[in-house]
Amino acid sequence: MHPRMSRARVLVLNSALGPLDYRVPHGMTVEPGSIVVAPLGPRQLMGVVWEPERLPSDAEVGDNRLRNLLAVADAPPLRPALRRLIEWTADYYLAPPASVARMALSSTSALEGSRHVVEYRATGHVPDRMTPQREQALERIGDRQGLIRELAAIADVSDGVIRGLVKTGAIEGVEVDIDSPYPSPDPDHAPPTLSEDQRAAADVLMQGVTAHAFRPTLLDGVTGSGKTEVYFEAVAEALRQNRQVLVLLPEIALTEPFLKRFHDRFGCEPVAWHSGLRSTQRRRAWRAIASGEARVMVGARSALFLPFANLGLIVVDEAHETSFKQEDGVHYHARDVAVMRGKFESCPVILASATPAIETRQQVTLGNYAEVKLPGRFGLAEMPAIEALDLLEHKPDRGRWLAPPLVKALEETLERGEQSLLFLNRRGYAPLTLCRTCGHRFQCPNCTAWMVEHRLTRRLACHHCGHIEPVPRACPECKEEDSLVACGPGVERIADEATALFPEARVAIVTSDTIWSPAKAAEFVGQMEAGAIDIVVGTQLVTKGYHFPNLTLVGVVDADLGLEGGDLRAAERTFQQIRQVSGRAGRGEKPGRVFIQTHSPGAQVMQALITGDSDAFYQAETDARREAGAPPFGRYAAIIVSSEDQAAAQETARLVGRSAPEVDGMHVYGPAPAPLAMLRGRHRFRLLVHARRALDVQDVIRAWLGTLEWPSKVRVAVDVDPYNF
Ligand code: ADP
Numbered sequence: 001m002h003p004r005m006s007r008a009r010v011l012v013l014n015s016a017l018g019p020l021d022y023r024v025p026h027g028m029t030v031e032p033g034s035i036v037v038a039p040l041g042p043r044q045l046m047g048v049v050w051e052p053e054r055l056p057s058d059a060e061v062g063d064n065r066l067r068n069l070l071a072v073a074d075a076p077p078l079r080p081a082l083r084r085l086i087e088w089t090a091d092y093y094l095a096p097p098a099s100v101a102r103m104a105l106s107s108t109s110a111l112e113g114s115r116h117v118v119e120y121r122a123t124g125h126v127p128d129r130m131t132p133q134r135e136q137a138l139e140r141i142g143d144r145q146g147l148i149r150e151l152a153a154i155a156d157v158s159d160g161v162i163r164g165l166v167k168t169g170a171i172e173g174v175e176v177d178i179d180s181p182y183p184s185p186d187p188d189h190a191p192p193t194l195s196e197d198q199r200a201a202a203d204v205l206m207q208g209v210t211a212h213a214f215r216p217t218l219l220d221g222v223t224g225s226g227k228t229e230v231y232f233e234a235v236a237e238a239l240r241q242n243r244q245v246l247v248l249l250p251e252i253a254l255t256e257p258f259l260k261r262f263h264d265r266f267g268c269e270p271v272a273w274h275s276g277l278r279s280t281q282r283r284r285a286w287r288a289i290a291s292g293e294a295r296v297m298v299g300a301r302s303a304l305f306l307p308f309a310n311l312g313l314i315v316v317d318e319a320h321e322t323s324f325k326q327e328d329g330v331h332y333h334a335r336d337v338a339v340m341r342g343k344f345e346s347c348p349v350i351l352a353s354a355t356p357a358i359e360t361r362q363q364v365t366l367g368n369y370a371e372v373k374l375p376g377r378f379g380l381a382e383m384p385a386i387e388a389l390d391l392l393e394h395k396p397d398r399g400r401w402l403a404p405p406l407v408k409a410l411e412e413t414l415e416r417g418e419q420s421l422l423f424l425n426r427r428g429y430a431p432l433t434l435c436r437t438c439g440h441r442f443q444c445p446n447c448t449a450w451m452v453e454h455r456l457t458r459r460l461a462c463h464h465c466g467h468i469e470p471v472p473r474a475c476p477e478c479k480e481e482d483s484l485v486a487c488g489p490g491v492e493r494i495a496d497e498a499t500a501l502f503p504e505a506r507v508a509i510v511t512s513d514t515i516w517s518p519a520k521a522a523e524f525v526g527q528m529e530a531g532a533i534d535i536v537v538g539t540q541l542v543t544k545g546y547h548f549p550n551l552t553l554v555g556v557v558d559a560d561l562g563l564e565g566g567d568l569r570a571a572e573r574t575f576q577q578i579r580q581v582s583g584r585a586g587r588g589e590k591p592g593r594v595f596i597q598t599h600s601p602g603a604q605v606m607q608a609l610i611t612g613d614s615d616a617f618y619q620a621e622t623d624a625r626r627e628a629g630a631p632p633f634g635r636y637a638a639i640i641v642s643s644e645d646q647a648a649a650q651e652t653a654r655l656v657g658r659s660a661p662e663v664d665g666m667h668v669y670g671p672a673p674a675p676l677a678m679l680r681g682r683h684r685f686r687l688l689v690h691a692r693r694a695l696d697v698q699d700v701i702r703a704w705l706g707t708l709e710w711p712s713k714v715r716v717a718v719d720v721d722p723y724n725f
């Protein structure tokens with residue numbers, strides 16, 4: 001037991017403030033980690049009690065001036081392992097500790113004490129007096145359930161409309177107990193019979209779990225080799241040891257097939273954590289994780305900061321995925337934070353990938369991470385044959401995008417009753433729309449980006465800020481009617497082409513526009529499995545996780561797309577993406593074929609894809625990185641200066657640039673307009689700091705920015721280990 005504390009240092013959840021001291025009133029007991037409610041001016045804020053020696057205060061206040069803490073939350077204190085992770089993340093990514101702590105507490109509302117919450121749902125009863133708003137509300141709510149404000153948001157009506165419907169009996173309240181238990185996964189529910197290679201890999205991972213020690217391991221195996229099946233054995237072992245497991249997945253759409261597989265293996269679903277949860281679901285999940293009752297959690301990157309009671313294993317699936325990099329708020333890389341969490345919790349971390357990042361491979365080379373390999377596909381499935389289609393030689397017809405050999409392959413696949421996938425990483429109909437008469441191009445008013453035409457919704461949309469407008473009939477510039485032309489293909493245009501070529505074929509578009517919830521993903525999986533879709537046209541959303549045995553043909557519409565821009569990651573990214581999408585073909589007993597449409601079939605990355613010689617490719621890429629002093633051999637940090645006021649942003653960026661310290665082994669580039677020079681109405685300038693590996697670049701930047709002042713309308717954010725360099 002801790003000695004009774006009469007004074008407490010509290011990290012209040014306000015990122016503009018440092019830690020504050022409070023008096024612990026008589027009758028209240030707190031310890032480091034306790035979640036408390038503290039007064040701040042007239043407001044009440046949540047906070048976490050911290051060890052004073054670990055979180056220095058810049059203004060010590062005398063005992064007589066301290067204010068009393070107001071309450072302690074009815075929740076276990078945050079454990080030391082999580083507090084150390086919060087400190088490390090704040091330190092490494094140069095973020096306010098309060099912003100990181102907020103992720104750990106995201107759903108507890110210490111202010112709401114009740115364990116019973118009333119949610120609402122439709123009863124099917126039709127109100128006597130129907131209004132257009134009521135009709136809209138009932139239609140949109142359907143069979144969904146939630147708090148009044150959540151239903152109002154779903155239906156796009158005011159809270160009052162929902163309350164009115166409650167009075168008429170069309171909507172009723174249901175009590176939800178946020179402490180009701182989750183079912184417990186059974187490690188021995190339906191174990192698979194593993195192949196010899198799989199058994200050996202699973203044994204190594206299971207030993208890691210039994211050892212209760214920090215051990216990062218790369219689980220490296222081609223798509224379809226059974227990585228999920230194998231790490232499930234480690235999950236089972238952690239369950240037998242009575243410990244909790246966290247599985248991180250890159251996309252929410254992926255969770256649906258995952259949940260189903262988990263259910264087949266363990267007899268019930270794991271607890272899910274993602275941004276789509278309702279507030280009651282969040283509170284229930286958070287409490288169950290903190291109490292240890294929720295055994296397996298599958299989540300998006302933010303799940304990393306949840307208050308696990310006894311974490312025994314972390315799995316990062318598709319660990320190479322770029323969506324693990326958080327690009328706003330606290331800029332962190334979930335793959336790297338996962339490894340640190342494993343370190344603080346003394347538990348193993350499995351990074352599973354068919355195309356690991358060069359950074360991860362390097363950790364294996366250095367001996368910091370262990371490696372477990374699965375050499376081939378499971379069962380009778382073979383890796384698909386990959387062929388490059390030189391677009392100069394195989395020209396698509398005018399106004400078309402699919403080359404004749406790919407069209408022929410589509411036809412053959414349809415005739416055999418098998419499924420095809422056309423991959424193009426571009427949502428919408430066309431990436432650029434312009435006026436044939438005057439050349440006017442449609443640009444987003446808030447971003448340095450073209451508006452993308454979406455024919456399905458008849459709108460122009462900005463993919464960066466979400467700005468949308470209707471497609472006008474006339475050019476806004478020269479007023480000419482029907483003069484707009486679409487330039488280049490997006491998935492909708494490719495789907496049109498497929499339908500024009502094969503009118504009988506059932507074509508489905510799969511992008512974040514069509515699959516925006518786990519339910520939508522489940523619907524898509526169901527249709528694929530039932531054979532109700534012949535041709536899928538999709539973005540990177542379809543490149544991973546799915547397993548469709550009858551999908552035998554993959555066409556990559558524009559393999560050169562990712563190589564544009566020519567940054568140091570371009571080839572690696574292209575390799576990963578095309579390997580992943582190729583991995584969708586021929587996962588069952590029927591062999592798969594892959595066609596890659598390209599203008600540079602001789603490029604090293606295309607050759608590596610065709611021959612499947614990934615070792616040579618990785619070696620060459622690694623050498624290029626070493627040569628350039630790029631990660632993992634050197635480091636980058638980006639300083640992004642932004643403001644709605646362009647001049648103010650530019651001036652501050654110049655000031656930051658002028659004040660750069662002279663440090664041996666460090667070089668500062670810029671300021672220059674950031675890769676997206678304007679984003680959501682803010683003008684952005686970037687300074688890129690390049691340093692040798694051993695330099696504590698965070699320390700340098702902290703000291704450097706710490707001496708500067710800038711106007712409050714300017715924001716200065718640091719992105720340590722940025723994805724783009
Ligand atoms: P990966 O994650 O490496 O792409 P998966 O774990 O998804 O591979 O496995 C590919 C397919 O093979 C899945 O349908 C999976 O259920 C099946 N599979 C893999 N290993 C086994 C096994 N030992 N027994 C039965 N099915 C397996």
Ligand code: ZN
Pocket residue numbers: 444445446447449462463464465466467680
């Ligand atoms: Zn925009």
